[in-house]
Amino acid sequence: MRGVVMHEPGDVRVEERDDPEIVEPTDAIVKLTATCICGSDLWPYRGVEPADHVLMGHEYVGVVEEVGSQVTNVKVGDFVVGSFVISDNTCEICRSGYQSGCVHREFVHAGIGTQADKARIPYADGTLVATPGQPDPELIPSLLAASDVLGTGWYGAVAAEAGPGKTVAVVGDGAVGLMAVLAAKQLGAERIIAMSRHPERQELARFYGATDIIEERGDAGVEKIKELTGGLGAHSVVEAVGTQEAVMQAIGATRPGGHMGFVGVSHDVKVPGIELFFAGIHTEGGPAPVRRFLPDLIRLIWDRKIDPGKVFDLTLPLDQAAEGYKAMDERRATKVLLTL
Template sequence: MLGTVLYGPGDIRCEAVAEPEIVEATDAIIKLSASCICGSDLWPYRGLQPVDAPMHMGHEYCGVVVEVGRAVRTVKPGQFVVGSFCISDNTCPHCRFGFQSSCEQREFMSRAQAPVLRVPLADGTLVATSAMPSDDLIPSLLAASDVLGTGWYAADAARVQPGSTAVVVGDGAVGLMGVLAARHMGAERVIAMSRHKTRQDLALEFGATHIVSERGDEGVARVKELTDGVGADSVLECVGTQESMTQAMNCARPGGSIGFVGVPHGVQIDGQGLFFAQKSLLGGPAPVRRFLPDLIDLVLNRTINPGRVFDLALPLTDVAEGYRAMDERRAIKTLLHV
């Protein structure tokens, strides 16, 4: 079959790869309905994360189970499933506390930019739907696998409450999902920080009540203006740079919370600065599995439409154009037909 492999910065290829097979008794093999490119795939693509050996790419997936290992109990061939980008057993203490992305058996999914995928720890990782979903819901179900779940975690970690004010730093796909999540959790004001018209429009569609196009200190000053000088209750940091983290910290009010889901690259936090700023920080790889059942329901009953975040769809063979379009910010997020 075909799959995508990153050979080095800017060098992503679609080429023949081995078809996956059951390895462990707890595995499932699924035929993917679609795959996609994640903003985090751009870190190694841009050379900002080392590529020591060819990397099989892709960690977002949904599709139909074709085979399960003999120990698998909760999913069976023919079922439609969505799984998290973090493999988890969903039974260890960390999973039971709702932090499946720190599962004692955690693995990070890869090789999902392909038509067929092996999913380890299928019972803990996959959530099956009761019926086969309509085709038009596939992009939204695919989004639940990571980008939506990650935006949701940003809002959860930032402790968004009904009636509160939330700021979203970053207008990439995760940030836009963060807007959707914050609004769904009842934030009265959702301030999206974005300079790009198409992203601003999508943020508004997802429930943003205000757009701030300034960045850095100017952006912080605008947020302060909008909050009567107080700052936001919750800030969703969806980028992962020192600049975006500083911006996020400065947008929050004392006692406010920052949920950070952009993988930090070169970010240092000064302890004394954090102390006197008196702001709460929680981040990490999103425990998507915690949210998946609810997110799937919200998609199936058409309460949310996160699939709108895909503004480019390409066949797997054109994956290189998909990466380029995202790298050049011509596309927010690329869906791959596998």
């Protein structure tokens, strides 16, 4: 089968690899229908994280091809969506809704790699969720989005306690930020402020429910949010970037007692304790427990209530994965879907 390998930062190749096989009785082999490139894949691509012959990809939908002897929740032929974090979904942490902190947690991007024809998914029962049937092709991008980018944006909005009567600000106009806008809208937020300076992303943010757009960043962005909120700051802020500036902007934009959900993967961020202390806010974040939300998200997609798939603005065959990375790196694409 084919698989995407990053030889070193900037060097992405599609290579022939051995087909995956069942190793543990809790495994499943999934023949992938579609996969994609994540904003977080750009960190190693740009050399911010190391990359030495790494199998890439952690977002996936596909059809179950084989299951281990202990797998009971999904069966051969099922169309499944999986989280980007492996979880048993039975441990105490999973049962509390934090499957991304499962005692058996394993990151799909670290050793599995779903930018490929097939993937072995450990703890299939706790990681995969079957759709109600075989999906219409037009639903594939949205179901794929649920695997990470939608689930992550959704978690950001939930962590920020977006809801009725709330003003929600979203820092970051990448795919996750846009999905956080969608989530805030679905969760009933009264006002949704998207921070973006890219016209096409502003447009998509408005499509997903943004009521206001702020182009300023950093302290100026914080001031602008305060202007829009009677000087108080937003009730809920989603941080979907992961840089020092974005994190401090999110903290500063949250009103005292408000909630900041952070889902941008932190890079070289150091939060000054004294600023967090005097902000007087709640924070919650980390790798999203996508598995918690998957059944609801699949239902919303299946019923055509949401259209997260629009976040993919470039579709390429897997063989052109390198071009997909390049397009995202150069910001010519927000998110690239790879067909198989």
